[in-house]
Amino acid sequence: GAGVSQTPSNKVTEKGKYVELRCDPISGHTALYWYRQSLGQGPEFLIYFQGTGAADDSGLPNDRFFAVRPEGSVSTLKIQRTERGDSAVYLCASSWDSSLNTEAFFGQGTRLTVV
């Protein structure tokens, strides 16, 4: 079956522009996560959805970042007024639920470059 799908795979944007990154989770997975990974680092938690609601957005770095999941499936991460420091790989993951030891499956990520 299909895994977690993220589009676009690469995005180059100019400083100050707005970008949207899309995540299509595995069908039936209720939990969805966004992480950000910089070069040489492990992924860092951004936000977690259980169903349609953002259950935990404590990892979003500032109010330029926002994410939605209106129908409990596809999610969009939105970044306003992009800065060069936002350049990273944005990873989406989904899992059946959020209980302990449930495996999270990651998408291949969107590599965002802000120039």
Add this chain to the structure above:
Amino acid sequence: RKEVEQDPGPFNVPEGATVAFNCTYSNSASQSFFWYRQDCRKEPKLLMSVYSSGNEDGRFTAQLNRASQYISLLIRDSKLSDSATYLCVVNHADSSYKLIFGSGTRLLVRP
């Protein structure tokens, strides 16, 4: 101090070697522990969960020492295909769904 700390490596070993990676975590209340594997420019994939009793999956053995807050991964009979970055992962103590990743240990297996 980082919540999850790993030696970044790289560990450069010949095929057939045994190699061990260690990881320490700072929050004693963490309950779930994992090793993920990440190939270059690819997404992380679960290698194995780590249980208190220790667990083995083929050539891979994971151990957890809660008293020392220490996790290990042992790879026996290394293959060229084992070359990757190995990420130590624990769940956040207060928010169990939130995974905290180490920076990873890079393994290079040479012919």
